[in-house]
Amino acid sequence: MMTVTRLDAADAETLIAGAEAHATRIGVPMCIAITDESGQLIAFRRMDGGKVTSATIAIDKAFTAAAARKATHEYGTASQPGAPAYGIASALGGRLMVVGGGLPVIVDGEVVGGIGVSSGTPDQDRAVAQAGIDTFGAGG
Amino acid sequence: MMTVTRLDAADAETLIAGAEAHATRIGVPMCIAITDESGQLIAFRRMDGGKVTSATIAIDKAFTAAAARKATHEYGTASQPGAPAYGIASALGGRLMVVGGGLPVIVDGEVVGGIGVSSGTPDQDRAVAQAGIDTFGAGG
Amino acid sequence: MMTVTRLDAADAETLIAGAEAHATRIGVPMCIAITDESGQLIAFRRMDGGKVTSATIAIDKAFTAAAARKATHEYGTASQPGAPAYGIASALGGRLMVVGGGLPVIVDGEVVGGIGVSSGTPDQDRAVAQAGIDTFGAGG
Amino acid sequence: MMTVTRLDAADAETLIAGAEAHATRIGVPMCIAITDESGQLIAFRRMDGGKVTSATIAIDKAFTAAAARKATHEYGTASQPGAPAYGIASALGGRLMVVGGGLPVIVDGEVVGGIGVSSGTPDQDRAVAQAGIDTFGAGG
Numbered sequence: 001m002m003t004v005t006r007l008d009a010a011d012a013e014t015l016i017a018g019a020e021a022h023a024t025r026i027g028v029p030m031c032i033a034i035t036d037e038s039g040q041l042i043a044f045r046r047m048d049g050g051k052v053t054s055a056t057i058a059i060d061k062a063f064t065a066a067a068a069r070k071a072t073h074e075y076g077t078a079s080q081p082g083a084p085a086y087g088i089a090s091a092l093g094g095r096l097m098v099v100g101g102g103l104p105v106i107v108d109g110e111v112v113g114g115i116g117v118s119s120g121t122p123d124q125d126r127a128v129a130q131a132g133i134d135t136f137g138a139g140g
Numbered sequence: 141m142m143t144v145t146r147l148d149a150a151d152a153e154t155l156i157a158g159a160e161a162h163a164t165r166i167g168v169p170m171c172i173a174i175t176d177e178s179g180q181l182i183a184f185r186r187m188d189g190g191k192v193t194s195a196t197i198a199i200d201k202a203f204t205a206a207a208a209r210k211a212t213h214e215y216g217t218a219s220q221p222g223a224p225a226y227g228i229a230s231a232l233g234g235r236l237m238v239v240g241g242g243l244p245v246i247v248d249g250e251v252v253g254g255i256g257v258s259s260g261t262p263d264q265d266r267a268v269a270q271a272g273i274d275t276f277g278a279g280g
Numbered sequence: 281m282m283t284v285t286r287l288d289a290a291d292a293e294t295l296i297a298g299a300e301a302h303a304t305r306i307g308v309p310m311c312i313a314i315t316d317e318s319g320q321l322i323a324f325r326r327m328d329g330g331k332v333t334s335a336t337i338a339i340d341k342a343f344t345a346a347a348a349r350k351a352t353h354e355y356g357t358a359s360q361p362g363a364p365a366y367g368i369a370s371a372l373g374g375r376l377m378v379v380g381g382g383l384p385v386i387v388d389g390e391v392v393g394g395i396g397v398s399s400g401t402p403d404q405d406r407a408v409a410q411a412g413i414d415t416f417g418a419g420g
Numbered sequence: 421m422m423t424v425t426r427l428d429a430a431d432a433e434t435l436i437a438g439a440e441a442h443a444t445r446i447g448v449p450m451c452i453a454i455t456d457e458s459g460q461l462i463a464f465r466r467m468d469g470g471k472v473t474s475a476t477i478a479i480d481k482a483f484t485a486a487a488a489r490k491a492t493h494e495y496g497t498a499s500q501p502g503a504p505a506y507g508i509a510s511a512l513g514g515r516l517m518v519v520g521g522g523l524p525v526i527v528d529g530e531v532v533g534g535i536g537v538s539s540g541t542p543d544q545d546r547a548v549a550q551a552g553i554d555t556f557g558a559g560g
Contacts, residue, residue: 008188041195044184048148048422052458052487055181057511081501089507094514098507122504141532142328142428145421178332178458207332221361224402227369227378231337234374252421288468321475324464328428335461 006036007105007113011136012043015105015115018135019128023047028120030128031058034105035114039067042113054118060095061102061125066114072102073126101125105133146176147245147253151276152183155245155255158275159268163187168260170268171198175254179207182253194258200235201242201265206254213240213266241265245273286316287385287393291416292323295385295395298415303327303408308400310408311338314385315394319347322393334398340375341382341405346394353380353406381405385413426456427525427533431556432463435525435535438555439548443467448540450548451478455534459487462533474538480515481522481545486534493520493546521545525553 007015012034023030029049034042039062046055061072068075075098078085089098100122105113115132117125147155152174163170169189174182179202186195201212208215215238218225229238240262245253255272257265287295292314303310309329314322319342326335341352348355355378358365369378380402385393395412397405427435432454443450449469454462459482466475481492488495495518498505509518520542525533535552537545 009185012185038192040186040192041184042186044181045149045152046180046182051489052178052180053484053512053516054488057516060511076506079507090510090514094510094512097511099505099511141425141431141527144424144426146424148422151421176458178456178460180458204333208334209331225379226356227359230370230374231340231377231379232333232374234370236333236337247421289465292465318472320466320472321464322466324461325429325432326460326462332458332460 004037005107005110005112007034007042009042011113015132015136016043016045019115019117019132020045020047021135022131023128026124026127028124028128030117030119030125031055032128032132033058033062033116035059035062035066035116037066037112039063039114051119057097057118058101058116061097061099061116061118062114063095063116064097064114065102065104065116066111068096069104069111071100071104072097072116073100073122076100101129103129103133105136144177145247145250145252147174147182149182151253155272155276156183156185159255159257159272160185160187161275162271163268166264166267168264168268170257170259170265171195172268172272173198173202173256175199175202175206175256177206177252179203179254191259197237197258198241198256201237201239201256201258202254203235203256204237204254205242205244205256206251208236209244209251211240211244212237212242213262216240241269243269243273245276284317285387285390285392287314287322289322291393295412295416296323296325299395299397299408299412300325300327301415302411306404306407308404308408310397310399310405311335312408312412313338313342313396315339315342315346315396317346317392319343319394331399337377337398338381338396341377341379341396341398342394343375343396344377344394345382345384345396346391348376349384349391351380351384352377352382353402356380381409383409383413385416424457425527425530425532427454427462429462431533435552435556436463436465439535439537439552440465440467441555442551443548446544446547448544448548450537450539450545451475452548452552453478453482453536455479455482455486455536457486457532459483459534471539477517477538478521478536481517481519481536481538482534483515483536484517484534485522485524485536486531488516489524489531491524492517492522493542496520521549523549523553525556
């Protein structure tokens with residue numbers, strides 16, 4: 001038997017609040033998703049003006065980061081033509097995201113969930129996801 | 141050109157809060173989803189203990205109620221064997237939900253969004269969705 | 281080698297116009313789809329107020345009626361519990377529609393296309409689809 | 421609550437007519453799709469000789485341009501190997517199109533819908549989509 005540590009609903013709200021604050025600061029309304037360590041959705045928010053396509057993309061970025069335990073921008077590098085994970089982007093019916101904006105949430109060296117952000121540039125998405133993690137790490 | 145009125149992010153949070161309060165009252169942790177009038181996700185919350193399968197089911201109930209402008213339990217009645225909409229449950233890749241727990245959110249006679257709830261019995265799900273609407277109707 | 285007779289784009293517009301006129305007459309804004317004899321989409325119209333969920337359902341009704349060469353309400357009868365085609369509604373990823381509103385378009389005893397209608401009751405959908413065929417049969 | 425402006429059915433026909441006129445001018449029968457601002461289909465036409473595969477591609481181009489508020493050829497540039505959105509093409513089950521021919525329809529600085537064209541080269545598709553927008557902008 002094993003014991004798993006994962007984000008709870010309150011943690012998810014803290015992560016979203018931190019991300020949303022940064023999205024507001026940079027003036028880009030975002031879709032923000034939080035999953036548990038298995039990649040299953042805990043919470044989601046589309047800010048007013050967030051893109052419709054970005055709802056699913058944010059969820060899939062969080063899913064990928066948590067369940068594959070890797071930031072989506074790292075998959076971006078690893079899946080370039082000629083690189084070892086080339087072609088992985090279409091895995092899982094296209095759910096495995098290789099565009100920046102998905103980060104694993106790590107506590108005591110263990111992945112306990114994921115955060116995915118979409119609607120801006122990949123760099124903006126990643127910065128907003130990181131802001132969520134920073135807020136969470138700081139105890140909310 | 142036409143003009144459409146829909147829920148915004150703050151409305152969605154009010155609906156979720158109202159639903160969650162009732163779910164807590166009856167002691168059933170729920171998945172709660174809010175969509176706009178086109179069925180696109182605005183907000184989602186899985187309470188601690190909500191079922192993993194219920195995340196997608198709640199989202200699809202909200203989608204169905206909003207985009208088809210009909211409570212999902214009404215589809216349940218209309219799609220019984222021998223009834224006119226028999227077989228509709230497998231439409232849209234199975235996203236069209238005919239199990240109770242999805243309600244359109246109606247303002248001034250117009251559907252402006254949907255709420256979908258899942259993890260309890262269909263009656264519990266429906267009562268929790270209704271509680272969200274009641275809270276929203278009361279102005280949060 | 282074989283030769284196939286199918287609807288062209290002008291035929292599709294005639295069918296849609298006839299269906300839309302009847303939908304307007306009964307006051308139910310509809311989604312109306314026309315496919316060729318292989319079930320491939322030729323034309324689609326969502327009238328102002330037609331349901332979002334009904335876009336795909338109308339297309340799938342036309343697809344089913346044309347490609348399976350059978351009115352969707354006939355599948356409704358044939359797929360009741362205990363009937364020979366029970367369970368067929370979930371075939372093809374749920375695209376095989378067994379709810380009324382899909383009719384094959386038949387010329388000289390041959391299926392040359394399909395019309396699918398959705399947004400009203402199945403009886404209304406079917407009547408609107410039939411009106412399209414009547415207009416087409418009368419030469420537009 | 422928020423208010424959204426979107427294309428209606430008459431606007432969609434104007435857009436299709438403008439696109440079809442240009443397609444006829446260059447001698448390439450096209451599939452032409454129009455969606456509302458949420459990416460939901462309003463109208464579709466496959467001209468005689470339009471490709472079967474292009475029906476879905478045109479619909480997905482219009483969906484992408486409207487719901488992600490970006491021309492599909494811009495995604496083409498942004499998703500090249502080494503570019504920030506590399507890998508985005510397989511998102512949303514492959515519905516997110518990065519091939520030219522999808523354009524957002526913008527009125528008063530707001531995206532009110534999308535037009536997607538497919539069957540020619542991406543440059544031809546894009547020119548035909550632009551012709552639809554030009555006709556619409558000129559008031560049909």
